[in-house]
Amino acid sequence: MVERVTATEETLQLLDKLKTIHGELMFHQSGGCCDGSSPMCYPRGEFRVGDSDIYLGDIGDTPFYMSKDQYEYWKHTQLIIDVVDGRGGMFSVEGPEGKRFLTRSRVFTEEERRELSIS
Template structure:
């Protein structure tokens, strides 16, 4: 039985990531809040957000590492996270904010 990826991205999210990579270089994501669909992961230039012992690496999406706090993971451990994009503003420090779009999480229960 094939192992399920813990985090994926839609084609639209990958397209936005590619645009952001051209402007900012390699990316990373961190999900620190929100316990359900529609939560916004934060996108940073890789290395700009300090991960620590309380964060876990769920996987890579379009070569970008995706981290989540261990406590937060307890809410999500039985789901597959799917990064998507919608119109609107995201987190103030997330790289996509000036683009008029925001990343958000959709989920699929394992």
């Protein structure tokens, strides 16, 4: 099965650490149209997902959402959530750890696109 969003091992390790501090978490990719964008990570329930958001899948039992408009830019790619040194958005929970989440991507193959029914 093709996943629309996945994560590096380092990301999964940081998520585990953050869950012990903040409880259950969620991601929202708000802004950014290309590699290097930073998804925001919030304690679950602190960010309200609306009708204009799309659920892309889970990474480390953590749901990942994106706005429908932004999804149009990214729908042909698999999002790979990574973590790097540095500070991200000030409301994202990883900031105090001296880390930030980073979105990388790769274009789906033709076979994967057929499986996902992407035109």
